[in-house]
Amino acid sequence: MNPIFNQGTSPAQRLTLVLLCSAALIFFDHKMASFETARGYLQSLVSPLQYMANAPKQMMTWASENIVIRQQLMKENQHFRENELFFHEQAMQLDIVRQENERLRSLLSSPVRGEIKKMFAEILSVDSDPYSHQVVINRGTNDGVYEGQPVLDEKGIVGQILHVGASSSRVILISDISHAIPVRIQRNGLRLIASGSGQIDRLIHNFVAHSADVKEGDLLVTSGLGGKYPEGYPVSRVVLVRTDESREFATIYSQPVAQIDRLRYMLLLSKETTKEPSAEASKTNSGSLKNSSKAGKS
Structure with a gap:
């Protein structure tokens, strides 16, 4: 059904009008920059839409980059932890070697007389009985060890x-309750007996008169009596002197100078003397014999 009256312009006219308007707007925008302000407002209005459109892509990029970086950081952190453990283990080994070197150096430079033969030994085991202070060392009859041979560390007896x-020996420590050693005070030469108390850090000195000149801090050394220990080696230091008139004797305790609870290496002293003096004596004797024979021939 056709309308009675035609309303509006035809499509061709509309297209022509739109083209003319577009050409005019292009001319004025290009030549006169008339729409810069309007374009700025329109750009501001469209920007949120552009951000919203780019948001999914940016989120995916951020997530992928962070996941990769996190995994890389975790791997690097694990690698650093492994290296840290490795370096700590190396540091502990170096510290152990350093401590052993210091012990060996101090042990070899301990004040042993030159004419006394000495032997190096290492502890193999410690007696588990709390009432028996004994250790086992890696030296025996094959090495020339004998019963009663004195043992010391870098500090003292x-x-x-x-x-x-045959290849190992048992050492009784001076702190053992069944052990006793004759000592003297280095300050005044007073002779005492140092008996083990069953405690690592205590020696007992029995039958000491109240009038005895014993003071706290006095150094006790071997007296040489009995023939077991050479004279002059440090044994202990007095830590307690108590005189109670109600008791017959004074109460005196001393602490061993040797680190008994930290023993690892020890020295064994022998009654045998070194062969260097005898060799020198033989040389001098042979020289004198030669000189006497030459004198006789002349």
Whole structure:
């Protein structure tokens, strides 16, 4: 059904009008920059839409980058932890080697007389009995060890050989309750007996008169009596002197100078003397014999 009256312009006219308007707007925008302000407002209005459109892509990029970086950081962190453990283990080994070197150096430079033969030994085991202070060392009859042989560390006297095997020996420590050693005070030469108390850090000195000149801090050294220990080696230091008139004797305790609870290496002293003096004596004797024979021939 056709309308009675035609309303509006035709499509061709509309297209022509739109083209003319577009050409005019292009001319004025290009030549006169008339729409810069309007374009700025329109750009501001469209920007949120552009951000919203780019948001999914940016989120995906951020997530992928962070996941990769996090995994890389975790791997690097794990690698650093492994290296840290490795370096700590190396540091502990170096510290152990350093401590052993210091112990060996101090042990070899301990004040042993030159004419006394000495032997190096290492502890193999410690007696588990709390009432028996004994250790086993890696020296025996094959090395020339004998019963009663004195043992010391870099600080002082440790004990003596109790039993000897072919390749190992048992050492009784001076803190053992069945051990006693004759000592003297280095300050005045007063002789005492140092007996083990069953405690690592205490020696007992019995039968000491109240009038005895003993003071806290006095250094006790071997007296040489009995023939077991050479004279002059440090044994202990007095830590308690108590005189109670109600008791017959004074109460005196001393602390061993040797680190009995930290023993690892020890020295064994022998009654045998070194062969260097005898060799020198033989040389001098042979020289004198030669000189006497030459004199006789002349």
